[in-house]
Amino acid sequence: MTNKSPLQKPLPFFMPLEGVTFGTAQTNSRYRNRDDLLLVYFDSPASVGGVFTSNQCPGIPVTWCRECLSHPHNFARALLVNAGNANVLTGKEGKEAASLCAQKISKIFDIPIESIFLGSTGVIGEAFPTNSILKAILPAKLSLSPMNWEKAARAIMTTDTFPKGAVGCAYIGNTKVKIQGFVKGSGMIAPNMATMLAYIFTDATLPSSILQQIISEAAEESFNAITVDSDTSTSDMALCFALNKAQNPQPKNLDDPILSDFRRKIREITTELALLVLKDGEGVSRLMHVKVVEASSRDDAKKIAFSIANSPLVKTALAGADPNWGRIAMAIGKSGVKIDFQHVRISFCGIDVAAAGECLSYDESFLQKKMRTVEVPIVVSLGNGQAEAEVWGCDLTKTYIDINAAYRS
Amino acid sequence: MTNKSPLQKPLPFFMPLEGVTFGTAQTNSRYRNRDDLLLVYFDSPASVGGVFTSNQCPGIPVTWCRECLSHPHNFARALLVNAGNANVLTGKEGKEAASLCAQKISKIFDIPIESIFLGSTGVIGEAFPTNSILKAILPAKLSLSPMNWEKAARAIMTTDTFPKGAVGCAYIGNTKVKIQGFVKGSGMIAPNMATMLAYIFTDATLPSSILQQIISEAAEESFNAITVDSDTSTSDMALCFALNKAQNPQPKNLDDPILSDFRRKIREITTELALLVLKDGEGVSRLMHVKVVEASSRDDAKKIAFSIANSPLVKTALAGADPNWGRIAMAIGKSGVKIDFQHVRISFCGIDVAAAGECLSYDESFLQKKMRTVEVPIVVSLGNGQAEAEVWGCDLTKTYIDINAAYRS
Structure with a gap:
């Protein structure tokens, strides 16, 4: 059990x-x-x-x-x-x-x-x-x-x-x-x-x-x-x-x-x-609440939000409470939605970490501490319209592997 | 290292x-x-x-x-x-x-x-x-x-x-x-x-x-x-x-x-x-070689093949050398490609495990032993045309989490 x-x-x-x-x-x-x-x-x-x-x-x-x-x-x-x-x-x-x-x-x-x-x-x-x-x-x-x-x-x-x-x-x-x-x-x-x-x-x-x-x-x-x-x-x-x-x-x-x-x-x-x-997700230790705003359509916003929430690299970073915004940028980029990274802004726990295609200056160790919580808010602003969507995901931990790699018997 | x-x-x-x-x-x-x-x-x-x-x-x-x-x-x-x-x-x-x-x-x-x-x-x-x-x-x-x-x-x-x-x-x-x-x-x-x-x-x-x-x-x-x-x-x-x-x-x-x-x-x-x-995939212990045949188009075949190869549940089953064909069926079904499960046939390592919408009789422990190899062939036949595609994936193990949950520093 x-x-x-x-x-x-x-x-x-x-x-x-x-x-x-x-x-x-x-x-x-x-x-x-x-x-x-x-x-x-x-x-x-x-x-x-x-x-x-x-x-x-x-x-x-x-x-x-x-x-x-x-x-x-x-x-x-x-x-x-x-x-x-x-x-x-x-x-x-x-x-x-x-x-x-x-x-x-x-x-x-x-x-x-x-x-x-x-x-x-x-x-x-x-x-x-x-x-x-x-x-x-x-x-x-x-x-x-x-x-x-x-x-x-x-x-x-x-x-x-x-x-x-x-x-x-x-x-x-x-x-x-x-x-x-x-x-x-x-x-x-x-x-x-x-x-x-x-x-x-x-x-x-x-x-x-x-x-x-x-x-x-x-x-x-x-x-x-x-x-x-x-x-x-x-x-x-x-x-x-x-x-x-x-x-x-x-x-x-x-x-x-x-x-x-x-x-x-x-x-x-x-x-x-x-x-x-x-x-109650298998092996969950932390949730992410992904909000994509300023999108040109709700579909685009939801597609990007799920691309982030489903990315194994984002999920493992979340397990480590790592504000690894490069993985968020990667997940936005692989979603298939056309966007201009010059207008994108990424934040973890209310702290902006990247904008206009580059890293912002922020206190990384402070942010890591803030991320050691039950639900981590991630906000991505596309600067591309008025639509938005929010989805919830969870981290990916070793317990997930334990539960799912076991034999069915 | x-x-x-x-x-x-x-x-x-x-x-x-x-x-x-x-x-x-x-x-x-x-x-x-x-x-x-x-x-x-x-x-x-x-x-x-x-x-x-x-x-x-x-x-x-x-x-x-x-x-x-x-x-x-x-x-x-x-x-x-x-x-x-x-x-x-x-x-x-x-x-x-x-x-x-x-x-x-x-x-x-x-x-x-x-x-x-x-x-x-x-x-x-x-x-x-x-x-x-x-x-x-x-x-x-x-x-x-x-x-x-x-x-x-x-x-x-x-x-x-x-x-x-x-x-x-x-x-x-x-x-x-x-x-x-x-x-x-x-x-x-x-x-x-x-x-x-x-x-x-x-x-x-x-x-x-x-x-x-x-x-x-x-x-x-x-x-x-x-x-x-x-x-x-x-x-x-x-x-x-x-x-x-x-x-x-x-x-x-x-x-x-x-x-x-x-x-x-x-x-x-x-x-x-x-x-x-x-x-050299992170934490890899085993590859899967997914072949989707008898599809109505190569695009459909590749979409289904990747839906299988990317499924965390299929990947963890592979780590456990588990011929869990239910997860393959799930991954086919979630691909978005329209198919009729009455014509679908699924095999692991050359052994048919499911067809016409239900389980076939096979020796599960023999198949589990066969799956304890470096590269596991998975063939899905859609019975829907002549097109095909093959992709390769790998299993998902705890080492992947170890490598990717660590801090960047």
């Missing part, structure tokens, strides 16, 4: 939300003596929006959920998540397994099959433990309770070293609504035993179409703005469920001002969850 | 080539007690072709050489390379330094300034040791000798753990010509102390225009088909010089059949040099 991440955070205090209950159970397949199956049940139709991995080799649950979402009357009544086997590249058997699980839940609760969402995380390409999971569905149902949030957050863990959650409130018009969620992941991917799954719940009353837009825009600045190792999971998903219990006024569309606080809060919570994934 | 790479190769036996001499000297700037300046002198105009880094923040020698090559009557009479300072992001002073060095050589030999090529490798953004280098040019001239190939290969080393060269012969028509070269590099980049510089010499008589095409096509399959850490140096360059001493027949154009053997041989030598760089 890997040691707990030094950047771990305790779980927040979850409140029960009317209309949703959580049950967990042991499948005794990959893990022993721990719950590794999560069943979520909605007592009435919940609205739902979701975003998924861009990997061209998506897992079966990803394809399954996409189909549920594209159903004309899409809503959710249940969610089943197992940890230990990702159900990716498992062929025809894997597809049948997903279908059998959904059928069983459909029958137990008498709910439509297209209202049952699935998530799987764990090893790729190995036979899916269908029977063990089918057998554990009933025990999970029997344990359904509105209080089981922490159990739920723990049941979906794989290589995670701590459970992760976030809570908050927002106003829709004058109505206060709750938002709570949990996430698992400790690497954008480790096909052995990881992926990123996020589930967010709100008692707000909102149509799925609006919820879809809200989770999509929030993901762009949270789950899609973090990188552990530049590798993209085959199973990543973030689903947002609205329980439709609050008596909030109904927005006309996404841009209705009554939605602005809710949209901001969802963004804050998804960012908090995304950063928790990063803080 | 880092230990020698376990994959090191001895230098080949270089023959003198008529028309070119090498001199080396100590600048006593970054390094002590070793030659770190190389002067190459051509007694008559040499034809020249070159390829350079795609980094948008090129070093001053890169810009300088590009200008020499774009001169209407481009030819080479001298080359000056220093190790220890890359002359990148050094502002106006760096540009002046380059100009002063070229002026001094122009004066000493009475040759046109645009016939003098420059190369620099080492730290980025630090003041260039202009005076030390200017002072060492005369001692380097005094040591000029046709025998100094090994000294030359050693003088341009930085974090390299061994000197690297390759030799060969080719026919142009019925005339046998020699080709010899050396290279430095031990990471696609480490802006602290590394970059890739390759210099290739032939006694063949060829115009610069043909030479340019030959080195460009060769680089595409050699220097541009290797990756240590996915980072792209600001100073990479490969120059090919034809001394115009051999009495070979003149080709009409690149496709003239009398050139085919020479073109093949240049490709072989550049590939040998490129693989030597990889074999």
